[in-house]
Amino acid sequence: MSALLSVTDAHVAYGKVEAVRSVSLEVGANQIVTIVGANGAGKTTLLSAIMGILPLKGRVTFAGHDLARLDIEDRVAMGLGLVPEHRELFVTMNVEDNLELGAFRIERSKAKASMERVYTLFPRLKERRKQFAGTLSGGEQQMLAMGRALMGEPKLLMLDEPSLGLAPIIVADIFRIVTELRASGVSVLLVEQNAQAALKIADQAYVMELGEFVLSGKASDIAANERVAASYLGFQHEGESVI
Amino acid sequence: MNTTIMLFLVQDGITNGAIYALLGLALVLVFAVTRVILIPQGEFVTYGALTYATLAAGQMPGTAKLALALGIGAFAFDLFVARKALHGRLIVRSALTNIVLPAIVLALTVYFAAQKPPVAVSIALSLVIVAMIGLYLYRVAFQPLAHTSVLVLLIASVGVHLALQGLGLLFFGAEGQRGPAVLSGAFTAGSLRFTGQSLTVYGITIAFIVALWLFFGLTLYGKALRATAVNRLGARLVGIRTTLSGQIAFLLASVIGALSGIMIVPITTLYYDSGFLIGLKGFVAAIIGGLVSYPLTAAAALVVGLVEAFSSFYASNYKEVIVFMLLIPVLLLRSLAAPAVEEEKD
Numbered sequence: 001m002s003a004l005l006s007v008t009d010a011h012v013a014y015g016k017v018e019a020v021r022s023v024s025l026e027v028g029a030n031q032i033v034t035i036v037g038a039n040g041a042g043k044t045t046l047l048s049a050i051m052g053i054l055p056l057k058g059r060v061t062f063a064g065h066d067l068a069r070l071d072i073e074d075r076v077a078m079g080l081g082l083v084p085e086h087r088e089l090f091v092t093m094n095v096e097d098n099l100e101l102g103a104f105r106i107e108r109s110k111a112k113a114s115m116e117r118v119y120t121l122f123p124r125l126k127e128r129r130k131q132f133a134g135t136l137s138g139g140e141q142q143m144l145a146m147g148r149a150l151m152g153e154p155k156l157l158m159l160d161e162p163s164l165g166l167a168p169i170i171v172a173d174i175f176r177i178v179t180e181l182r183a184s185g186v187s188v189l190l191v192e193q194n195a196q197a198a199l200k201i202a203d204q205a206y207v208m209e210l211g212e213f214v215l216s217g218k219a220s221d222i223a224a225n226e227r228v229a230a231s232y233l234g235f236q237h238e239g240e241s242v243i
Numbered sequence: 244m245n246t247t248i249m250l251f252l253v254q255d256g257i258t259n260g261a262i263y264a265l266l267g268l269a270l271v272l273v274f275a276v277t278r279v280i281l282i283p284q285g286e287f288v289t290y291g292a293l294t295y296a297t298l299a300a301g302q303m304p305g306t307a308k309l310a311l312a313l314g315i316g317a318f319a320f321d322l323f324v325a326r327k328a329l330h331g332r333l334i335v336r337s338a339l340t341n342i343v344l345p346a347i348v349l350a351l352t353v354y355f356a357a358q359k360p361p362v363a364v365s366i367a368l369s370l371v372i373v374a375m376i377g378l379y380l381y382r383v384a385f386q387p388l389a390h391t392s393v394l395v396l397l398i399a400s401v402g403v404h405l406a407l408q409g410l411g412l413l414f415f416g417a418e419g420q421r422g423p424a425v426l427s428g429a430f431t432a433g434s435l436r437f438t439g440q441s442l443t444v445y446g447i448t449i450a451f452i453v454a455l456w457l458f459f460g461l462t463l464y465g466k467a468l469r470a471t472a473v474n475r476l477g478a479r480l481v482g483i484r485t486t487l488s489g490q491i492a493f494l495l496a497s498v499i500g501a502l503s504g505i506m507i508v509p510i511t512t513l514y515y516d517s518g519f520l521i522g523l524k525g526f527v528a529a530i531i532g533g534l535v536s537y538p539l540t541a542a543a544a545l546v547v548g549l550v551e552a553f554s555s556f557y558a559s560n561y562k563e564v565i566v567f568m569l570l571i572p573v574l575l576l577r578s579l580a581a582p583a584v585e586e587e588k589d
Contacts, residue, residue, distance in 0.1 A: 088477035
């Protein structure tokens with residue numbers, strides 16, 4: 001079976017500075033794949049480049065199609081969704097309008113059902129549906145950003161730091177929903193600094209350092225890896241030195 | 244000053260203010276969606292007005308040919324951009340909107356111009372011609388620069404303004420023109436006399452503002468336009484093309500401009516270069532609205548119209564000076580309210 005998303009030998013540069021170097025990754029159908037790594041490792045840059053926001057050197061295929069010449073909008077129409085770190089909501093528009101626009105590329109007849117699904121996943125959004133997006137709490141904004149992306153019926157949803165700055169109880173909620181997405185047939189590419197939580201729900205994992213993948217494998221193996229444990233999970237195996 | 248004069252000035256001010264409100268709204272819309280400060284808005288006004296007046300006089304307006312020429316340019320741009328992945332559907336679609344449409348309109352214009360068309364036909368043709376010019380101008384002059392800074396877009400905007408003004412002189416000559424009234428007749432209420440034309444201005448302005456409000460509030464494309472204005476990246480991430488939003492914004496702006504022109508050309512003699520000053524007053528209103536607020540812009544436009552009317556009575560030599568001086572306290576207040584100056588990021 002070929003992968004849903006496949007990135008081969010990707011390089012992303014800001015001017016002369018290469019932020020991502022020779023990175024390859026795959027996301028299969030019905031998979032949660034996570035990229036963990038410290039701040040500034042290049043995780044966000046990589047997601048932006050896969051989405052087409054930044055130029056990428058290398059090969060990216062999605063559902064069997066080469067993405068090289070496609071704009072962000074075409075990638076969205078193909079079923080690739082990104083919830084960016086800063087969420088990029090329409091802050092002066094209400095929740096319902098934000099969601100409705102999420103289905104901009106979807107047939108009108110399907111959008112109504114999509115909205116009901118999103119409201120079932122995030123009941124809080126239904127309560128707030130007439131409220132401006134800018135007046136929501138951080139957690140609610142994250143839910144809205146995810147809901148808006150889901151309105152576009154993505155095959156693969158890329159989440160950039162969904163837990164950043166949120167209370168632990170909301171983070172738990174969001175991670176639970178990510179696993180529900182997998183069950184409903186949406187693959188997820190999850191970028192997280194909260195490696196412990198991400199590795200717990202992921203199938204596959206990549207560890208990124210200074211623009212390169214230094215480790216990859218099954219999420220459970222990565223979680224058990226001593227070096228990862230020391231660097232990202234915040235604890236050390238007894239009697240062993242870090243690095 | 245007696246009440247009659249005052250009421251007359253108020254009426255005059257509101258009539259002009261209504262036009263400035265429409266133009267100001269168009270400026271705010273275009274800026275919010277595309278970051279272009281639309282200096283050629285005034286040319287849309289004169290093109291609409293003078294195309295209408297020329298057609299009504301049974302002559303052939305050059306603007307119809309300009310639309311076709313710009314359309315061909317737009318078609319060439321479309322082909323050039325898609326050169327590596329050309330496919331039949333794209334070529335046919337682009338040819339239909341950019342060449343076939345203006346060619347049909349040109350043919351209709353030639354046909355009708357020869358036989359002094361009725362007012363409604365002249366209005367419809369003028370609106371379509373200017374709308375196409377607006378649409379193709381975006382494709383040719385602004386879409387290729389969409390990613391650049393506000394300053395670059397402003398320079399392009401000034402260039403387009405100068406080019407259109409020069410072409411205006413070529414098409415319409417240096418003589419001023421007036422068009423036939425859309426609604427003739429008049430009636431008096433007390434000491435006030437309402438002409439059919441001034442009522443038309445009020446009616447159309449109100450109808451247009453309501454229509455815009457419905458468009459932005461209720462339709463998916465209206466919401467998509469607002470979304471682009473609020474957050475460009477967010478809009479792209481849900482699949483809204485920035486170019487589509489830009490096209491709709493320019494289409495609306497050119498129709499609004501042309502409509503304003505058609506409404507005022509029966510009242511005032513317009514020259515090929517009159518649009519600039521009219522557009523500038525809409526711009527004053529838009530600036531007072533901070534280039535973001537629609538209601539504030541509309542309210543400011545009425546104030547601009549009233550100030551203009553009263554200053555032309557009291558100090559007609561200084562009427563423009565007084566109108567533009569309105570900006571100084573507003574800018575001063577705004578600069579005090581926003582002390583931190585942020586460099587533009589994109």
